Amino acid sequence: MGLGMHHGAWRFREGDPFDQTTPEYYRRIATTAERGGLHAVFLADTLDVSEERFERPNLGALDPAVVLALMAAHTERIGLVGTSSTTFNEPYNLARRFASLDALSRGRAGWNAVTTFVPAVAGNFGAGELPPHAERYARAAEFLDVVLGLWDSWEAEATVGDKAGNVYVDPARVHALNHRGPHFAVRGPATLPRSRQGRPVVFQAGASEGGRDLAARYADAVFTAQNTLPAAVAFRADIRRRAAAHGRDPDAVKILPGLLPIVGSTAAEAGARKERLDELRGYRPELEKLALRVGVPVDALELDAPLPFARIRENADFRGSHGFRDAAVALAEREGLTVRELLHANGGGHLQVVGTPDQVADTAATWFEAGAADGFNLMIDVLPSGLDAVVDEAVPRLRERCLFPRDYLGDTLRDHLGLPPVTEGHP
Template sequence: MKRELILNAVVLGVGMHPAAWRARRDPAFSSLGLPFYEALGRTADAACLHALFLADTLAVGEENFERPNLGAVDPLMALAAIAGVTSHLGLVATASTTYNEPFNLARRVATLDHLSGGRAGWNVVTTFVPDVAANFGDAPLPAPADRYARAEEFVDVVRALWRSWSPAALIGDKLAGRYVERGEVRPVEHRGAHFQVRGPATLPPSPQGEPVLFQAGASDAGRALAARTADVVFTAQNTLAGAQAFRADIRERARAIGRDPDSVKVLPGLLAVLGGTEAEARARKAALDALAGDAELRKLALRVGVPVDALELDRPLPFDLIRANGAFKGSEGFRRAAVELGLNERLTVREILYRNGGGHLQVVGTPEQVASTMESWFRQQACDGFNLMIDVLPEGLADFCDQVLPGLRTRGLFRSEPNGTTLRSNLNA
């Protein structure tokens, strides 16, 4: 099939920019209601985006009540509501392997898959925010190696549960009174280092067989998990060279274990700040930044693991201080993306803030400039598409769909109709 961009819209609170809640037209707490999510789903579905991707957080520490929590609602519940007002849009829920149990999560995601007619996906993450641990008991956050060891086993158990029903199990013969062929439903009988799960699952396969797996790790352990299990890899990349190297690495790892590299799609995050002219886009960015105060600076400090007072706007990042932080427990992907951008292009902190959209590639400009950047990365094998990190929701999503997608279609890079009825068929996964 013709290679085209995969585009998913990411829902992080009410927008990726820290000032989104102040800039949006709707009331401050309207995002807690069903109409907010239904409107996003309808917009993405009508635009033929591949999926709506909901982030998740399990603590309030990162946002500190200064703006809406980036994952306040349960993604699976919100996506189940969106399923009822959409027809072909994929529905991707983030859920942690650190603070869930495989059987319960496998059942919840499979339920969404059935309710949506085969459009569900699970974004596999390990929890790296220390504050979360206290919400689940007295034990501290596990070390990264332990988190990924648990994640590897967790994913294997979930997939075994999803595969515990053979398609041949479904009989449904009312006249003969045969509902299910019991011999085609088998327990998983898993006994591992972290989990003991008998199975089988309570649900048969969905129309797409099983939900699509997304994964967002950037460390060596995260990349290994992605190459072995993921259909789609979400990554934070700020430079073309960094994105090319990451995609090539994931594809080579997949090839080395016998997977078709083309079956693993790599999607960097992209934050577009749009204007009718470049000057208008810069003015929009400046207005948002003014409303946010020093929130983006503090977020950058958190992402690279240094005190905020160590960042001087008109000087480079303090690379020595960043490297010296051996106790860093945050996201390796976000830290690496910011550091590579600063090093490779010799940028000041102020310039990094302008380019680094919350850890992702940020393009401030016209729809044509955004489309050109997307085409350049796609043509040069840096990605298979993008996860769209919208600055302000819901209006920013509508603007992107109305202003950028037509240019991508003119370039032959994005579809006008869905490829199928399930998320897996639409991704060609």
């Protein structure tokens, strides 16, 4: 996430303010995460500058697939997950891009399918405005059908490589897709055979009715914004119920809330780190982002008053992320927070833990044991120091509790996540 999830990260950290455009920066992150046995590196994508407004490093300025290819060259085991939009891509190109990453990383790639909720992005792709929520999700469902169909267009036995018999590929085991739907017409097949893990792992991030159903139908793992335990338990139970209704094994869908750890060797040290980061950030940038996320103008948010809950709920034209909006509203209502207090506690929309490595491990264990999460997507406050703290201090605590493996469970991302093998079929 740029130089760190926190708005003040670029001022807090040592190093060049533009480190996030250098290969050395990403090599350092990837090798550190792999040293800690983390399952994957997960990159955001940003298709417009409007969210950050040049006030800090853009959280996804570089194309994730390009960065992940660089990381693949410097690692051997860790998974490589990149976000890419179904609203502003074509399925054939995207399927080819991530299949290429999966092949070159020997089965470590994952794709986070999102529908894009930032309105200004539409202006970069010839559209007047962002399509309505229901239209974005209808396109996303067809997009996923096409991508999965392309990844499935080669049978496992299609690659022969018989030099003596002069048979390279068995064409009878490579199948055209011949998809024709309301949004796409794609002949296929894919240009690449299956990877070591069958196909890239599919992540999805959406909390609306359409987003939840999309996740339950297609996703291997669901990234979600949850910052209260009851809401997280309910979300995971709902996705598992929906997956079963689609004929899927609920255990084959992993739920991964975002977790922002701000770590210190003592609680006081962690608190001082948080206070300094907030001081360097100021309130205005985060206030503007909160307004965008909950769907009201900035001037509707008073720092020392509660959120305007009625106005937020009455916004029938809201086109942003339902997950971020609902998580912020749930936290503010449950804790009785003012806007100022919400900005301090919200963790960029995710669960925030300010404390020692043991306190981070306690929170992760509590959520896992309560049925709120299968794991977590770590939103690192400052890179690389925050990642170092997780790898060197928090992970050992989880291993002591037998809640985190001491080594990778296999060679592919699917292995790492404990996902079942891909069931072979073809369109």
